[in-house]
Amino acid sequence: MTCRIWGRISSINVRKVVFTAQLLDLTFERVDAGAAFGIVRTPQYQQRNPNSLVPLLEDGDFTLWESNVIVRYLCARHPERGLYPPELQARFDAERWMDWQQTTLNPAGREAFIQLIRTPAEQRNAQALAASVAATQPLLAMLDARLASRRFMAGDTLTMADIPIACEMHRWWGLPLEHAQHPNLRRWYDSIRSLPAASGALDVPLS
Known part of the structure; x- marks a missing residue:
């Protein structure tokens, strides 16, 4: 069965899905929606997602919104791919990092993205940009320390935990900034970006 993903690829949350x-090597259709593409405020879309946001997943008659929840669902639906840890503590270790991406890492770096990519140069707020960079740097150092002793976020194999953070790093390292080294984080990211499945997700120009 072909699933449908609603949302423009310029959205980090759509890229996660x-x-x-x-x-997972799924057959899917992606439909542009949100921002300039509209659709999300139509009654038909709001019936599926009352938040009027992307992404939205349609899997047969089942619909689901919230990007990291969709990632969890797809990984759990296809456990044979090994992205959804079967052991309880390993699974919740992965869950922790997925939540951390949404509650901590993304809010810290979002303003830098807004200022450098979506705000004309003459309208940028230098103070807001500096604050975002200052908030993000210790979080990247935390990730680098985490990855000093393991290949991936939740251990020695790729899991759902790596997906949101990889998308976040794609966005952060795509910003025109002077970036600290963080060798463990870079090694991890390069290994993920080299995967064939990263094409069309981790090589998309920021916009």
């Missing part, structure tokens, strides 16, 4: 679907 597309990357997951490609890692």
Whole structure:
């Protein structure tokens, strides 16, 4: 069965879901929606997602919104791919990092993205940009320390934990900034970006 992913690929949250679907080797259709594409405020879309946001997943008659939840669902639906840890503590270790991406890492770096990519140069707020960079740097150092002793976020194999953070790093390292080295983080990211499934998700120009 072909699933449908609603959302423009310029959205980091849509990229998470597309990357997951490609890692799982799923057949899917992606429909541009949100921002300039509209659709999300139509009654038909709001019936599926009352938040009027992307992404939205349609899997047969089942619909689901919230990007990291969609990632979890798809990985759990296809356990044979090994992205959804079967052991309870390993699974919740992965869950922790997925939640951390949404509650901590993304809010820290979002303003830098807004200022450098979506705000005309003459309208940028230098103070807001500096604050975002300052908030993000210790979080990247934390990730680098985490990855000093393991290949991936939740251990020695790729899991759902790596997907949202890889998408976040794609966005952060795509910003025109002077970036710290963080060799463990870079090694991890390069290994993920080299996967065939990363094409179309971790090589998309920021916009």
